[in-house]
Amino acid sequence: xxxxxxxxxxxxxxxxxxxxxxxxxxxxxxxxxxxxxxxxxxxxxxxxxxxxxxxxxxxxxxxxxxxxxxxxxxxxxxxxxxxxxxxxxxxxxxxxxxxxxxxxxxxxxxxxxxxxxxxxxxxxxxxxxxxxxxxxxxxxxxxxxxxxxxxxxxxxxxxxxxxxxxxxxxxxxxxxxxxxxxxxxxxxxxxxxxxxxxxxxxxxxxxxxxxxxxxxxxxxxxxxxxxxxxxxxxxxxxxxxxxxxxxxxxxxxxx
Amino acid sequence: xxxxxxxxxxxxxxxxxxxxxxxxxxxxxxxxxxxxxxxxxxxxxxxxxxxxxxxxxxxxxxxxxxxxxxxxxxxxxxxxxxxxxxxxxxxxxxxxxxxxxxxxxxxxxxxxxxxxxxxxxxxxxxxxxxxxxxxxxxxxxxxxxxxxxxxxxxxxxxxxxxxxxxxxxxxxxxxxxxxxxxxxxxxxxxxxxxxxxxxxxxxxxxxxxxxxxxxxxxxxxxxxxxxxxxxxxxxxxxxxxxxxxxxxxxxxxxxxxxxxxxxxxxxxxxxxxxxxxxxxxxxxxxxxxxxxxxxxxxxxxxxxxxxxxxxxxxxxxxxxxxxxxxxxxxxxxxxxxxxxxxxxxxxxxxxxxxxxxxxxxxxxxxxxxxxxxxxxxxxxxxxxxxxxxxxxxxxxxxxxxxxxxxxxxxxxxxxxx
Numbered sequence: 185x186x187x188x189x190x191x192x193x194x195x196x197x198x199x200x201x202x203x204x205x206x207x208x209x210x211x212x213x214x215x216x217x218x219x220x221x222x223x224x225x226x227x228x229x230x231x232x233x234x235x236x237x238x239x240x241x242x243x244x245x246x247x248x249x250x251x252x253x254x255x256x257x258x259x260x261x262x263x264x265x266x267x268x269x270x271x272x273x274x275x276x277x278x279x280x281x282x283x284x285x286x287x288x289x290x291x292x293x294x295x296x297x298x299x300x301x302x303x304x305x306x307x308x309x310x311x312x313x314x315x316x317x318x319x320x321x322x323x324x325x326x327x328x329x330x331x332x333x334x335x336x337x338x339x340x341x342x343x344x345x346x347x348x349x350x351x352x353x354x355x356x357x358x359x360x361x362x363x364x365x366x367x368x369x370x371x372x373x374x375x376x377x378x379x380x381x382x383x384x385x386x387x388x389x390x391x392x393x394x395x396x397x398x399x400x401x402x403x404x405x406x407x408x409x410x411x412x413x414x415x416x417x418x419x420x421x422x423x424x425x426x427x428x429x430x431x432x433x434x435x436x437x438x439x
Numbered sequence: 440x441x442x443x444x445x446x447x448x449x450x451x452x453x454x455x456x457x458x459x460x461x462x463x464x465x466x467x468x469x470x471x472x473x474x475x476x477x478x479x480x481x482x483x484x485x486x487x488x489x490x491x492x493x494x495x496x497x498x499x500x501x502x503x504x505x506x507x508x509x510x511x512x513x514x515x516x517x518x519x520x521x522x523x524x525x526x527x528x529x530x531x532x533x534x535x536x537x538x539x540x541x542x543x544x545x546x547x548x549x550x551x552x553x554x555x556x557x558x559x560x561x562x563x564x565x566x567x568x569x570x571x572x573x574x575x576x577x578x579x580x581x582x583x584x585x586x587x588x589x590x591x592x593x594x595x596x597x598x599x600x601x602x603x604x605x606x607x608x609x610x611x612x613x614x615x616x617x618x619x620x621x622x623x624x625x626x627x628x629x630x631x632x633x634x635x636x637x638x639x640x641x642x643x644x645x646x647x648x649x650x651x652x653x654x655x656x657x658x659x660x661x662x663x664x665x666x667x668x669x670x671x672x673x674x675x676x677x678x679x680x681x682x683x684x685x686x687x688x689x690x691x692x693x694x695x696x697x698x699x700x701x702x703x704x705x706x707x708x709x710x711x712x713x714x715x716x717x718x719x720x721x722x723x724x725x726x727x728x729x730x731x732x733x734x735x736x737x738x739x740x741x742x743x744x745x746x747x748x749x750x751x752x753x754x755x756x757x758x759x760x761x762x763x764x765x766x767x768x769x770x771x772x773x774x775x776x777x778x779x780x781x782x783x784x785x786x787x788x789x790x791x792x793x794x795x796x797x798x799x800x801x802x803x804x805x806x807x808x809x810x811x812x813x814x815x816x817x818x819x820x821x822x823x824x825x826x827x828x829x830x831x832x833x834x835x836x837x838x839x840x841x842x843x844x845x846x847x848x849x850x851x852x853x854x855x856x
Contacts, residue, residue, distance in 0.1 A: 228852070229854060230851070230852055230853050230854035231849075231851070231852050256853065256854045256856065257856065258730050262856040265856050266854060266856060269854075284730070285729060285730040286729045286730060287725065287729065287730060287731060287732050287733065287772060288725060288729065288772050289772075290772075341546045341547050342546060343546065389549075390545075390546060390549060393545075393549040393550065394545045394546070394549060394550070
C-alpha cells in the first residue's frame with residue numbers, strides 16, 4: 185500500500201480525495217485538507233477573481249495542489265481564456281476543463297471539451313477534463329493529451345451517486361489514464377463503490393458542503409475512499425448472482 | 440385597501456393635467472399596447488404564446504391538498520405540480536414546501552448567498568406607469584448623473600467591498616440614451632467584477648453594444664402578464680408596448696448577454712397567475728437558450744413619493760414565501776433575488792430557504808451614496824427615489840447577518856469572457 189500513489193501529470197499524490205469547487209467556504213477547504221486529507225483542491229477561477237479579504241488563494245497551504253477550473257466557460261474558446269488567466273494568477277499548470285452549455289443540469293459539453301483539452305495540453309497545461317462518460321470521447325481526450333479523465337457520476341450537486349456506473353466502469357477498463365469520478369457523489373458509500381470499481385480518485389463538494397457536520401463527513405469520505413481503494417487492490421471476491429455454487433466441480437467427470 | 444394610483448401634482452400645467460386625466464379616464468386616447476412601435480425589433484418566438492396559454496388556462500381553485508401532496512412527493516416538479524404549489528390549496532403546506540425548497544437550494548447553491556447593490560444613475564422617465572415613483576407626471580427631483588458623478592458613486596460603492604453592481608435608470612431613451620448607459624457601464628467594469636443593467640428594453644443591436652461595454656446581465660420586469668390590466672397601468676410611453684417588453688430578455692440573449700432576470704411586480708394583478716407566468720417565462724426561454732443563466736425576482740408594490748397608500752394588496756409575506764418556495768421547487772437551478780423592498784427579518788429567513796441573492800447598501804435615489812455610505816452630506820440635490828425600501832442594511836451589516844445565519848456571503852462568482 186505504501187507505494188500506491190495517484191500520479192497525475194507526473195506528480196504523485198497520496199490522497200485520492202479531491203475537493204470540488206461548487207460550493208466553497210474556508211471551513212470546507214479546511215475540513216477537506218485536515219479531515220479528508222485532500223492534496224488537490226479545485227477552485228473556480230471565477231471565484232478567485234475577487235477582492236474578498238478571505239481570498240481562497242491565500243488560504244490554501246503550499247503543499248496542496250491547486251486545480252483551477254474553467255467553470256463559467258460556454259465553449260472551448262472561453263475555457264482556454266479562463267485557463268490562461270488561472271496560470272497568470274499563479275495557480276500553476278493544472279487545469280480542470282469544465283464547459284457547460286446548459287444552465288439547468290450543468291452537463292459538460294464533450295465536443296467543446298475535447299477542443300479545449302487539445303489547445304491547453306499543447307500549451308503545457310496538465311489538463312483534467314470533466315466529461316460525460318462516453319468511451320469514444322475519453323479515447324479522443326487521451327489522444328489530444330489529457331492527463332486524466334473525469335466522468336460524472338450523476339448531475340452535479342444532485343448527490344444521486346453512480347447513475348452512470350456501467351459507463352464509468354467501461355472507461356476504467358479501457359482508458360490508460362486515471363479515471364477520477366466527479367460530480368454527483370453524495371455519500372461516502374458511493375465514493376467507496378466507485379473506488380472498488382477501480383476509479384483513481386473521487387471529487388466531491390456538495391456532499392460535504394451540505395452535510396450536518398462538515399468535519400465528520402470529510403473524515404467519513406477519507407475512510408470510505410481508502411476502504412474502496414484497498415478493496416480494489418485486494419481484488420473483490422466473486423459475487424454470487426443466484427443460489428449457491430456446487431461444491432463439486434461441474435467438470436469433475438473429466439479426466 | 441384598494442390602491443389609488445392617480446395623484447395630481449400642483450405643478451402640472453393645465454394642458455398637462457388635462458392630458459393626464461384623459462389618459463386615466465378615456466382608454467380610447469391611449470395607443471394600442473399590443474402593437475409594436477416603429478423601430479422596435481420584432482423577433483420570431485413562440486415563448487410568449489406558450490407562457491400565455493398556460494397562464495390563461497390556469498384555474499388555481501381546482502387544485503386540492505392531494506395535488507399538493509403529490510407535487511411535494513415527486514422528485515421532479517412539472518408544470519402541473521408547479522400550478523398546484525402556487526394554488527391556495529398549498530398554503531397549509533408552507534412548511535413542507537420550505538423544507539423541499541431548502542433542499543433544492545442547497546443542492547444547487549450550497550450555503551452561498553450572493554450580494555449586490557443597485558446604482559440608479561438617472562431618474563428621468565417618459566412613461567406614465569401609475570404606481571411608479573419615477574412616472575413622468577410625478578413631482579420629484581429629477582437628476583441624471585454625469586460620468587464624473589457616476590465614477591464618484593462607483594468608487595464609494597466599490598470601496599465598501601461590493602463587487603457586483605446593477606445599473607438602473609428611469610425609462611427615458613432621450614435623457615439617458617444607450618450611449619450614456621454604455622459609458623456608465625464601461626466605468627463600472629473598472630470597479631466591479633459583474634455589471635448588470637435594469638433599464639428600458641432595447642433592440643438586439645443595443646444589447647450587443649451594452650454587452651461590449653461590459654454588461655453581462657439584463658433585468659427586465661414585466662410588471663404584470665395580465666395584458667388587460669397592464670393596459671390600465673402603463674398609460675403612456677414605450678413601456679406601454681407589452682410584447683416588446685416581454686421579448687426583452689430574449690433580445691438580450693440574442694445580443695450576447697450571459698444572463699437575464701425576470702419578474703412580475705406582485706400586487707398589480709392576480710399574483711398567482713403572475714407568479715406562474717414569470718416562472719414559465721424563465722422555463723420556456725431556458726429550453727430555447729439552455730446555456731443562458733436565469734434568475735427571478737419577486738418585488739411587491741411599495742409606497743412611492745407623493746403616494747404612501749400604495750401597497751401589495753393580497754400578497755402578504757406568507758404568500759410571497761409560498762411563491763418563492765414554488766419557484767425554487769419548479770426551477771431549482773435559477774437564481775432568486777430578494778430586494779430591499781422586503782424587511783430584514785423576511786430576507787434573513789428567505790435566504791435560508793430559497794433566495795440566493797440579496798441587495799445591500801441600497802439607495803433607490805440618485806447620487807446619494809456618499810451621504811449613505813460615509814455619512815457625508817452632499818452639496819447638490821440628490822434625485823428622488825423610485826420607491827421606499829424596507830431593509831436599509833449596509834454591506835458590512837448584511838455580510839455579518841448572513842454569516843451569523845450560518846450561510847456564506849459571496850461577493851463574486853463570475854468572470855467576463
